[in-house]
Every structure is written in structure tokens, then in C-alpha cells.
Amino acid sequence: MIIKTVINGKTRTLEFEPGESLVSVLRRNGHTEVRSGCDTGSCGLCTVWINGKPTLSCATLAARAENAEITTIKGIGPEGESLAKHLVAEGADQCGFCSPGFIMTVIALRAEIKNPTEDQIKHYLAGNLCRCTGYAGQTRAIMNWLKETSHEIHR
Amino acid sequence: MKFIGKSVEKIDGMAITTGEAVYTDDQCTESYLYVHIVRSPHAFAKIESINVDKALSFRGVESVLTYHDVPNVRFTVAGQSYPEPSPYDRKILDEYVRYVGDPVAIIAADSEATAKKAEKLLRIDYDVLTPVLDPKEAEMSDSKVHPESDLSVHFDFGCDPSKNLAGTYEVGYGKMDEAFESCDVIVENEYSSQAQAHAMMETYRSLSYLDAEGKLTIVSATQIPFHVRRIAAQALEMKEENIRVLKPRIGGGFGGKQTIATELIGALVTMKTGKPARVVYNRKETFSTSSSRHAMHVNIKIGATTDGVIKAIDMQALSDTGAYGEHGWTVLMVAGHKSLPLYNQAVAARYRGKVVYTNKMPAGALRGYGVTQAIFAMESALNELADKLGIDPAELRLKNIIREGDHNPILEGSNEDAAAMLQSCTLNRCIEKGRELIGWNEKFPRQEMGGSKVRGVGMAITMQGSGIAEIDSATAEIVKNSDKSYTLKIGATDMGTGCDTILLQMAADALEVPLNQIEVVTGDTDNMPYDTGSYASSTTYVTGNAVLRAVKDLKMKLKEDVLLPVMGSGTFSGNTSPPPFIAGFAEVEVDTLTGQIALLNYVAAVDCGTVINTNLARIQVEGGLVQGIGMALYEDVQYTSKGRMMTDTFMQYKVPTRRDINDLQIEFVPSYEPTGPAGAKSIGEVVINTPPPAIAHAIANATGVHLRSLPIKPEDLCMAIRHNNAQNNSRVTLIPDLIHEIRMS
Numbered sequence: 001m002i003i004k005t006v007i008n009g010k011t012r013t014l015e016f017e018p019g020e021s022l023v024s025v026l027r028r029n030g031h032t033e034v035r036s037g038c039d040t041g042s043c044g045l046c047t048v049w050i051n052g053k054p055t056l057s058c059a060t061l062a063a064r065a066e067n068a069e070i071t072t073i074k075g076i077g078p079e080g081e082s083l084a085k086h087l088v089a090e091g092a093d094q095c096g097f098c099s100p101g102f103i104m105t106v107i108a109l110r111a112e113i114k115n116p117t118e119d120q121i122k123h124y125l126a127g128n129l130c131r132c133t134g135y136a137g138q139t140r141a142i143m144n145w146l147k148e149t150s151h152e153i154h155r
Numbered sequence: 156m157k158f159i160g161k162s163v164e165k166i167d168g169m170a171i172t173t174g175e176a177v178y179t180d181d182q183c184t185e186s187y188l189y190v191h192i193v194r195s196p197h198a199f200a201k202i203e204s205i206n207v208d209k210a211l212s213f214r215g216v217e218s219v220l221t222y223h224d225v226p227n228v229r230f231t232v233a234g235q236s237y238p239e240p241s242p243y244d245r246k247i248l249d250e251y252v253r254y255v256g257d258p259v260a261i262i263a264a265d266s267e268a269t270a271k272k273a274e275k276l277l278r279i280d281y282d283v284l285t286p287v288l289d290p291k292e293a294e295m296s297d298s299k300v301h302p303e304s305d306l307s308v309h310f311d312f313g314c315d316p317s318k319n320l321a322g323t324y325e326v327g328y329g330k331m332d333e334a335f336e337s338c339d340v341i342v343e344n345e346y347s348s349q350a351q352a353h354a355m356m357e358t359y360r361s362l363s364y365l366d367a368e369g370k371l372t373i374v375s376a377t378q379i380p381f382h383v384r385r386i387a388a389q390a391l392e393m394k395e396e397n398i399r400v401l402k403p404r405i406g407g408g409f410g411g412k413q414t415i416a417t418e419l420i421g422a423l424v425t426m427k428t429g430k431p432a433r434v435v436y437n438r439k440e441t442f443s444t445s446s447s448r449h450a451m452h453v454n455i456k457i458g459a460t461t462d463g464v465i466k467a468i469d470m471q472a473l474s475d476t477g478a479y480g481e482h483g484w485t486v487l488m489v490a491g492h493k494s495l496p497l498y499n500q501a502v503a504a505r506y507r508g509k510v511v512y513t514n515k516m517p518a519g520a521l522r523g524y525g526v527t528q529a530i531f532a533m534e535s536a537l538n539e540l541a542d543k544l545g546i547d548p549a550e551l552r553l554k555n556i557i558r559e560g561d562h563n564p565i566l567e568g569s570n571e572d573a574a575a576m577l578q579s580c581t582l583n584r585c586i587e588k589g590r591e592l593i594g595w596n597e598k599f600p601r602q603e604m605g606g607s608k609v610r611g612v613g614m615a616i617t618m619q620g621s622g623i624a625e626i627d628s629a630t631a632e633i634v635k636n637s638d639k640s641y642t643l644k645i646g647a648t649d650m651g652t653g654c655d656t657i658l659l660q661m662a663a664d665a666l667e668v669p670l671n672q673i674e675v676v677t678g679d680t681d682n683m684p685y686d687t688g689s690y691a692s693s694t695t696y697v698t699g700n701a702v703l704r705a706v707k708d709l710k711m712k713l714k715e716d717v718l719l720p721v722m723g724s725g726t727f728s729g730n731t732s733p734p735p736f737i738a739g740f741a742e743v744e745v746d747t748l749t750g751q752i753a754l755l756n757y758v759a760a761v762d763c764g765t766v767i768n769t770n771l772a773r774i775q776v777e778g779g780l781v782q783g784i785g786m787a788l789y790e791d792v793q794y795t796s797k798g799r800m801m802t803d804t805f806m807q808y809k810v811p812t813r814r815d816i817n818d819l820q821i822e823f824v825p826s827y828e829p830t831g832p833a834g835a836k837s838i839g840e841v842v843i844n845t846p847p848p849a850i851a852h853a854i855a856n857a858t859g860v861h862l863r864s865l866p867i868k869p870e871d872l873c874m875a876i877r878h879n880n881a882q883n884n885s886r887v888t889l890i891p892d893l894i895h896e897i898r899m900s
Contacts, residue, residue, distance in 0.1 A: 017268060032181040033174025035406075037356045038438045042805035045356060073174040081173060088168030091770030094778065095651025096171025097356040097406030103172065122813045129805065131354050131407055132651055134781030135813035137774045 003066040007031065008075025016062050022048070023057040025065075026072070033074050033100055037129070044128035047101035048072050054108040056127075073100040079107055086145040092137030098130045106142055115150075118143070158660040158670060159833050162770035165653045166675065167404060177404040179360050179376045180435055187362065187433040188217055190424055191270035193260040193277060194444060195252035198286035198514040198798030199298065202250055202259065202279060209276040210262065215269035218428050219277070220261040222248040225423065226392045229305055232415035233481035233519065234379030234386075236626050236687055238309035242321060242480040244301055247390055247419050252281075253300055253478035254514050255799040256444035263424045263432060286514035286798045290475035291452070293319040293511035300478060300512035312484045319512045321476045322484030326491050328564045329503025334467035337502075338458030342540045346455065346532035347864040348847065349792045350475070351448040351785075352802075353521055354810050357406020358441040359416035363424070364431035366399070373422055374401045378412040378648050379688035380680050390419050391426060398422075402678040408650035409782070410520035413690040414446045414481055442803040446519025447792070449486050449510070450475045453532035463546045465498050465555045470529065472508035477517040483510040486518070490525030493620055493734065494533050496566045496577075499557035504565065514798055520690060522782065523843045526619055531865065534615035534848035539861060547599065548614055548852070549590050552738075556582055556616065559826065567624050568731035578733060579826035579836065582616060585738035585760035589614070592758045592820050593740040600856035607748040610755070613852025614740045619841035620732035621696035621831070623687075628728035629698040630684035631705040633662060633673075635713065635721045641666065641673040643705075646686025647698040649677065652839060653771040654694040658702050660767060661832055665706040684724065692735075692837030695767060699832035700727035733828045735763040735836045739780070739845025743853040750873025752854060754784060756818040759845065764828040764836035772838050776821045779842025785811045787847040791866050 002015045007026075016025045023046040026034045034057060037045035041059035048057045049071040050064075073080050080103050087093045087103075102125070109116060109124045116124070121142055122135075130138060170177050207219040225248045231241040248258055260277060264270040287296045301316040308314045313323030335341065361375035371393065377383050380400040388395040405412060417434035424432040436445065456469040472490055476483035491506025498504070506529075521527075541548035557563055559580040568575035590596070593612060602610045632644040643662050649655040655675045663670045677683055686698060702725065709723025740758040745751070759776055766772045789809040793801045802808040827834035847865055855861045860875040 027180075028185075032176045032178075035178075035357075037358070038805045040438065040804045040806050043356065081169075084169060084172040087172055088164045089162075089770075091162065091165065091653065091768070091774040093165055093168040093172045093651075094653075094774060095356065095405060095407040096168070097178065097651075099172035100174040126812045126814045129356070129810060129812065131356055131409070131782070131810060132778045133774055134777035134779070134819060135811075135816050136777045136819045137770075139813070 001063060003063065005065045005067065006069045008072060014062060018063065020062050021058050022060040022062045022065055025062040026057060031072055034072050035097055035100060044105060045098050045101040047104045049104060049108065054105050073103055076107060082149065083107065083145045086141040087138065090137045090141040092133045092141050094132035098128065102128045102138065110146065156664050156833065158664050159765065159767055160769065163656060163660050163670065163768055165656045166659060167655065171404055178357060178406055179362060179374050179403050182374060182403065183362055183433050187431045188263040188424060188428065189265065189267050189270055190421055190432050190434045191262045191264065191267065191274065192258050192420065193262060193274050195255060195257045195259050197252060197281055197283050198255050199284040200252050200281040201284065202252065203282050204280045205260065206278040207260065210273040213273045213276055215265040216262060216273045217430065218263040218424060220248065220423065220427065222246065222250050226390065228390055228392060229307060230386055230390050231481050232386065234382040234413040234415065234688060234690065237385060240309065240312055240484050241482060242314045243307045244480050247423055254516050256516065257478060261420055261424060263428060287319060288513055288515065288794065288798050290473055290511050290513055293513055300514060314480065321480035321510045321512050322487060323509050324484065324488045324491065325507045326565055327505030331467060331469055331503045331505055334503035335458050338466050339461045340540065340543050341456060341458040342536050342543060343456040344536060344539065344863055345452055346535050347452045348450065348528045348531050349790065349865050350450040350518060351521060351790050352442055352808055353409040353411035355407030355409055355411055358438055359436040359445055360434060361417045361421050362431065362433050363421040365425060365429060370397055370399055371422060371425060372399045372401065373418050374403065375418050376405045376412060377402055377418065378408045378650055378690050380648060381646065381685055382688060383415060383418050384680050386415055387419060387422050391422060400680045402648050405648065405650035409522045410524065410690060411446060412650065413688065414519040416445045438805065439803045442808060443516055443800040446517050448521040449518040449525065449528065451528040453529060455532045455536045457536045457540055459540060459544060461544065463544055463551050463554050465501050467503045468495060468498060468501050470506045470532065472529065474508060474510040475513050475515065475518065476510050477513055477515040479517040480512065481517060482520045486525035490529035492565055492567065493526045493618055494529040496557055496563040497616060497618055498555045499561050499563050500555045515794065516800060522779065522840050524840065526617065527844045530615065530617045530844040531847040535851055535863065538613065538848065538852040549586055549595060552586055552616055553583060558583060567620060575731065578830065579764055579828040580736060581762040581824045581826045582736040582738065584824045585736060585762055586616065588822050588824055589738040589740045589758045589760035592822060593742060593756065595740065598742065604744065607746050608744055609747060609857045610742060610744045611853045611857025612740060612742045613849045613856055614738065615845040615848035615852065616736065616738045617841060617844035618734040618736050619692055619837065620734055621837035622693035622729050622732055623691045624729045624732040627687040627691065627693060627697060628726060629686040629701040630724060630726040631698060631701040632684050632722055632724045633705045633709050635709060637720055639672060641668065642676055643673050644676045644683050645698055645702065646683045647694045648689040650689060652775065653768065654689060657695060657767045657771065658698060661699055661702050662706055665703055692840045695835050696831055696837050697727055697729060699835060701725045703832050729830065731830060733830060733836045735838060735841045737761050737841055737845055739849045741846065741849040741853040743850060743857060745854060745857045745872065747858060747876050750869035750876065752788060752867065752869060752872065754817060754850065756820065757846065758820045760822045760824050762824050762826050763838040764826055764831050765834035766823050766825055767833065767835050773821050775838045776842045777819050780819060780846055781811050781816055783843040783846030784850065786865060787850040788866050791868065
């Protein structure tokens with residue numbers, strides 16, 4: 001089937017078999033920044049935004065993206081980079097394979113919850129697995145990033 | 156030192172976190188054949204016949220390969236230096252299938268859908284055989300997992316397929332019986348640990364193609380590019396010079412990628428078809444058809460005098476290697492070698508082990524490599540011994556542990572004439588520091604929190620090694636280019652740990668130049684010097700030493716006045732494997748009504764020698780602890796009675812999420828290792844070992860129940876507590892049979 005969609009602000013036509021997941025169609029169309037880790041909607045690696053909402057693209061049929069606005073980490077601009085810098089500064093980037101999905105979820109978190117507590121952060125990100133860092137370094141990076149960018153939220 | 160000991164950022168950090176196309180599968184294009192593996196539904200069977208005609212003529216199918224199509228060569232997929240101490244018991248495809256998921260056929264097609272339709276057109280007849288599923292019954296079983304006559308080994312390590320034995324090992328010193336006779340208190344128990352999964356985020360994958368000159372090129376997320384090249388040459392009957400292995404960035408390894416998974420399958424397809432091929436395991440295949448930790452039953456007997464001097468330790472391990480023997484014997488060996496030296500007061504210490512074949516997924520290398528399993532047994536027994544003696548477990552350890560300058564005959568570097576000396580160790584200070592950080596004196600052993608909640612603290616210590624002495628090696632090359640820049644070429648494989656960065660730090664310090672003046676080149680067997688790969692906690696110590704030698708060599712050459720680029724090179728192979736040490740402390744809260752366990756706090760005091768990169772070392776510790784916490788509490792491996800793994804997705808196999816993790820407190824207590832680069836030892840593996848015994852100890856202190864089988868699940872704990880209350884004993888021990896009995900009653 002063929003659908004029209006907007007990916008990172010650009011109108012795109014996607015062709016795929018019915019039943020294909022969004023992540024596999026995105027990757028085949030050059031969006032290798034979207035990664036896949038589990039096939040069961042359990043790990044959070046494939047998180048993209050559909051119409052601004054964080055969504056697991058492995059558990060979403062590509063057909064559902066018709067006329068939707070899809071955002072990947074390549075479409076979020078400097079905000080993603082500023083969070084990535086904090087991850088790297090903590091050494092919490094490690095293998096990096098979970099980072100794009102993680103970053104997409106953290107930025108969505110900040111849009112949804114003002115001044116989140118550590119507990120709220122853990123709750124919101126419970127579906128984003130990481131096997132390298134043990135999570136503590138990621139939490140430090142988020143806290144530092146929130147502190148650095150807090151003036152932007154309250155503006 | 157300008158860069159060593161600093162928190163230098165990983166040089167690949169921004170690329171990997173922001174979605175650049177730097178991993179294996181990011182390089183795949185539409186021209187690659189989709190490779191699908193047809194897998195055995197039976198735990199043990201012989202393929203009677205297999206008809207591929209219909210599948211092969213299906214539109215879009217390029218190739219269907221069966222055991223008739225593979226070279227008649229047995230090899231091992233263990234990434235170890237040649238000659239490997241693993242049995243040559245595998246073919247790419249074999250007439251026998253030895254576990255549920257063992258490859259039966261390979262279908263290469265234009266798409267996943269085509270390949271899967273073609274699979275349905277295969278006609279396969281199996282002679283279904285009785286599987287061996289319980290390692291305790293393997294030796295006596297009538298079923299032989301490896302009935303073939305052409306299994307071979309390089310030397311005698313006890314491999315005897317007629318008894319389902321993949322290997323045996325024994326090491327020890329002193330007179331065991333005499334030593335136990337001098338003991339006042341003896342503890343003897345069996346402790347069991349599960350076949351933990353690596354669960355790295357990037358599943359197994361590789362691409363293969365023929366380059367412009369017809370050279371077979373394998374792009375793989377591997378920890379062992381040079382071993383992959385050698386084994387591919389062996390398995391495909393090719394020459395190593397005609398194979399090139401490229402390693403892009405790796406999405407986590409943890410030892411899983413020290414064993415070949417996909418590479419030979421894709422390479423075979425490329426050699427048969429001449430076309431590029433892509434093999435990407437899904438998560439289910441990664442869980443159930445790759446490798447895992449070796450599940451082990453460890454029986455330990457440990458004796459001491461009433462004043463707390465440990466006189467004798469006798470350990471016996473039964474390790475389950477599953478269907479194939481890769482890493483089986485070495486994991487078995489390392490388990491004893493890197494646990495027994497901890498208690499140096501013992502006048503007799505012995506370790507004996509067997510590793511057996513069963514019809515389950517093969518085990519392989521996983522962070523800790525046997526030591527994790529041995530430490531769970533040894534440290535749990537130590538804690539039970541302290542309990543029996545009425546001595547504080549921290550004090551009992553301080554009284555008995557090995558210290559810097561001590562000699563121990565099992566330490567790496569020992570020979571028949573002399574016991575090796577431990578050249579760097581702050582374990583005693585680690586115990587003191589960790590005890591202080593957790594608040595041991597106030598909290599030990601338990602605190603009633605009101606209602607059904609009770610808290611307990613527990614502890615464990617561990618050691619590991621730094622590389623494989625006398626066997627593994629690394630070479631590094633450093634070039635001073637015509638301008639002021641340098642190129643550092645290394646063969647170590649950064650799997651996210653940051654070894655490219657720490658090796659750069661070492662080179663920059665030694666050359667006294669800024670970090671950005673040196674370019675690190677890695678990941679290509681045609682363009683990098685030989686390195687056995689990143690495993691066995693080797694990169695900091697082994698490759699690090701090679702880098703320093705290369706810089707030294709370059710500096711010598713630069714003394715002469717030269718204008719052209721100059722290269723320095725250095726090779727290192729250790730004659731020892733200096734152990735890092737950790738003291739770990741856990742605080743848990745248990746709800747005695749439900750058995751629910753919350754880990755409130757974990758403290759690790761770490762001696763890894765000089766800390767090269769403070770942030771990266773800290774993350775290694777935190778990540779390893781959490782993997783160990785998963786092994787202690789969540790990561791359950793279950794098989795059906797017919798031998799199919801049930802825990803093959805993240806929905807069934809629970810790795811810790813961030814909500815499971817509360818405080819992690821890390822403190823480095825550096826020693827200085829004289830043979831290490833700038834005094835450094837390893838950090839990568841030692842970090843996983845303490846949580847299982849320390850958490851089990853904390854739970855025992857909170858509840859009075861010793862659980863000796865991993866993972867410790869709330870339901871088992873709950874039943875054990877009830878049983879304990881019913882018996883009105885202050886202490887009860889729970890074994891799996893007893894759990895079963897309680898469930899039945």
C-alpha cells in the first residue's frame with residue numbers, strides 16, 4: 001500500500017506491504033536513526049513522535065502513519081543535541097543504541113511534565129531499557145539537562 | 156598526567172547518541188539478500204530427509220542451503236586464540252539438531268515475506284531423539300548430544316562425548332582432609348545460578364559481500380574481528396587473506412559478541428550466491444538461539460576455626476554448556492581460578508569441575524565468565540559461615556582475605572615452583588570503605604520497619620582478571636604524520652565501553668599532545684594491527700600496554716631527524732592477569748507478607764588500579780551492578796519439559812528497568828598495578844559479581860531465609876518465609892525441591 005506522510009517536516013510517500021511495522025518502513029526509507037530492539041513494544045528503542053506524541057514504531061503499523069507527522073531524532077534539532085551532550089558528558093552514552101529512542105522520550109517528558117521529580121522521570125521512562133549504564137548515569141544526565149534548560153521552559 | 160584520571164568524553168559519543176548511521180545494519184541497502192534461518196522445533200533430532208525443491212523454485216528465493224551444502228568441517232564458534240580450548244563440535248549446518256532453535260536450513264530471498272513463505276514449502280523428516288535436559292543427569296544419560304565421530308579437540312581437557320562431557324578441570328593445593336579436621340565449623344551447600352542472557356540492545360547481526368576484488372567482506376557487530384576472520388576461513392575452507400572483517404560501532408556486547416552468531420551463515424550465502432547477504436537476528440532468536448551464561452550448580456564446603464580463620468575451601472562445579480561446548484572448559488576453569496585466591500589463609504583449597512552437554516541453547520561468554528557463578532556460591536557460603544560462627548561477615552573477610560604482597564599458588568602467573576605474588580590490592584580498604592558507606596554498623600543485620608516490612612543488609616567480595624596471560628595479545632601502531640597529527644591504530648573493539656577513548660587518553664598522555672591531535676583508527680582487519688579482541692577484561696590492560704609500547708617505540712624513532720611519516724609499534728601479551736577487586740554491599744526491604752523485595756541501596760567499593768577515565772569507569776561499575784542485580788532478582792530462564800526456552804522476549808525475560816534501581820554508590824579505592832598501563836587494571840567484568848550473593852545475604856538477614864538458587868523471586872521468598880514461620884525455626888534453608896514440596900502441599 002502507499003501512504004502520504006510528513007517525516008521531519010518533509011512530505012513523503014511511503015510504499016509497503018500491509019502489516020509492516022512503521023520502524024521497518026522508516027529504516028528502509030533511509031531513517032536508520034530509528035532503531036529497533038525487541039519486536040514486542042518492550043524496550044523503547046524505536047520511539048518516534050507521531051503528531052508530537054512519543055510512540056513505539058515497532059508496535060505501530062506503518063499504515064497508521066497516513067497523513068500523520070512523524071518526527072525522528074533527526075527532526076528535533078538542537079534540543080536533542082543538548083541532551084545528547086549531557087549523556088556524553090556523564091559517560092552515559094555507552095553503546096548509544098538506545099539513545100535516540102531515549103532522547104525522544106525525555107524531550108516528550110519535559111513537554112508533558114513541568115519540573116519533573118526523579119520519581120516521575122523514572123516512571124515516565126520505565127519503558128526505555130538500557131543494558132549498559134544501569135540507568136543512574138542517564139538520570140544524572142537528565143537532571144543536569146533539565147537544570148541547564150529550565151529557563152527555556154519557564155520562558 | 157594530563158588526561159589519565161579525567162572524565163574525558165567518549166570520542167564517538169555524539170554520533171552514536173544522535174542517530175548517525177554507524178552500526179552494522181545501518182549500512183544495509185536494498186541489494187542485500189534477506190537471510191532467514193529455518194530452526195529445529197525439536198530439542199534433539201536427526202534430520203532423516205529434507206526436500207528443498209519446492210522452496211527453491213518459489214519466486215524470489217535465491218538459495219536454500221542444508222547440511223548437504225556446507226563444508227564438511229567441524230569448528231568452534233568461541234572467539235578464542237588458536238588453538239582454541241573449546242571442542243570442534245559444530246558445523247554451519249549439521250545432520251543432527253541439538254536444541255530447539257538449532258539451524259536446519261538457510262533461506263536467502265528477496266524479502267522476509269518470501270523467505271518465510273518458502274520455509275513452509277520445505278519438507279523435513281526428523282528422527283526425534285530423547286533430549287538430555289538436566290545437567291545432573293547428562294553423564295549417565297543414554298542419549299549422547301554429540302554422537303558424531305569427527306568431533307575433535309586440540310588437547311585433552313576432559314572432553315568425552317560418550318559421557319556428554321565437554322570438559323573437566325581441577326586445581327588446588329594443600330591437604331584437604333587434614334585441613335577440614337582442624338576446623339571447628341563447617342558449612343556445605345549447593346548454590347545454583349541461571350543461564351543469564353546478555354540482552355544487549357543491538358541483537359546479533361552481520362552483512363557480507365564480495366568487494367571489487369572478490370574478497371569476502373564481513374561487516375559485523377563483533378567483539379572479535381580477527382577470530383571471526385580465522386574461524387570463517389576455517390569453516391568455509393578459505394584463506395584468511397581472502398577475508399576482511401569490518402566492525403562498525405557495536406550496540407553492546409557483554410561477551411555475547413565474543414561468540415560467532417550470524418557471520419558464518421551470511422558469509423556462506425554470499426560465497427554460494429556471490430551476492431550481498433544480511434543476517435539480523437530478532438530478539439527471540441537472540442534470546443533462544445545464540446548463547447548465554449553457563450548455568451551452574453556449585454557445591455562448596457568451607458571450614459574455619461571458632462576464632463574465624465578459614466582453613467579449607469572445597470568447591471565442585473557442574474556447568475551446563477548446552478548443545479555446544481564453546482567457552483565451556485575455560486568458563487569452568489576461570490570460575491575456580493578467579494575465586495579461590497580471595498581467601499589466602501586457607502591451608503587447603505580445591506576446585507573441581509565438570510562441564511556437560513545438554514540439549515539446550517549453548518552457553519558462551521558472558522561478563523564474569525564463570526567467576527560470577529563461583530562467587531555466588533563462595534560468598535553465600537562465607538556469609539552462612541559467618542552466621543554460624545557468630546562473627547561479623549565483614550570482619551570474617553578482613554581476617555581472611557588476600558592482601559597486597561601475599562603469594563597464592565592459584566593466582567595467575569604461578570607455576571609449579573612458585574606461587575605468584577599479588578602486586579596490587581586494596582580489597583581490605585574496599586571492605587572498610589563500603590561498610591562505612593552503607594552504614595553497616597548501624598544496619599547489620601536487620602531493622603524492623605513496622606508492619607510486615609523488614610530491612611536487611613548483606614555483602615560480598617570478588618576479584619576477576621585483566622586479560623588472558625600468556626595467550627592473548629594486542630598490537631598497537633602509532634604514526635606521526637607529515638604534519639603534527641598522529642594516527643593510532645588499534646585492534647581492540649569498542650562495544651560502547653569507551654576503550655577507543657581511554658586508549659587515546661593513554662597515547663596522548665605518553666606523547667604529551669592534545670587529544671584532538673590523535674586520530675583513532677579501528678574496526679578493520681585489513682588496516683589494523685592484530686588484537687585478540689575485547690573480552691576477558693583485556694582492553695585497558697593488554698591493549699593499553701601495547702599502546703604505551705607503541706608510543707615508546709615511536710619516540711625512539713623520532714630521536715633521529717626524519718621528515719617522512721614515522722610509525723611506532725608495540726605488542727603486549729601479559730605474563731600475569733592482575734585481578735581487580737570489589738566489595739559490594741546491599742540493603743533490601745522485604746515485605747514478609749508478600750515476599751516483595753526492594754533493593755534500596757547498593758554500594759560498591761572498587762579497586763581497578765589507576766582509574767583511567769573516572770566517568771567511564773563509574774558507568775562500567777553502575778551498569779555491571781545492575782546486570783548483577785538483574786541476575787539476582789529478575790532474570791529467570793525457563794524451559795518447557797520438552798526443552799523449548801519460554802523466556803525468549805523482554806516480556807518474559809525481565810531485565811531491570813530504571814524503576815527497579817534506587818541508590819548506587821560507587822567509590823574507587825585505587826591501588827597501583829606495577830605491570831599495568833599507568834598502574835591500571837581491568838574494570839569490565841568484575842563489576843557484575845557481587846550483587847547476587849550480597850543481595851541474597853541481605854534478604855537472609857532480613858528474613859532468616861537463605862535462598863540458594865537464582866533468581867530470588869518474591870513468590871519463592873514468600874513461601875519460604877511462611878514455611879519458616881510454620882516450622883518456628885529462626886533459620887531455615889530453602890532448596891528448589893523444598894519449594895516444589897511446599898507448592899504441592
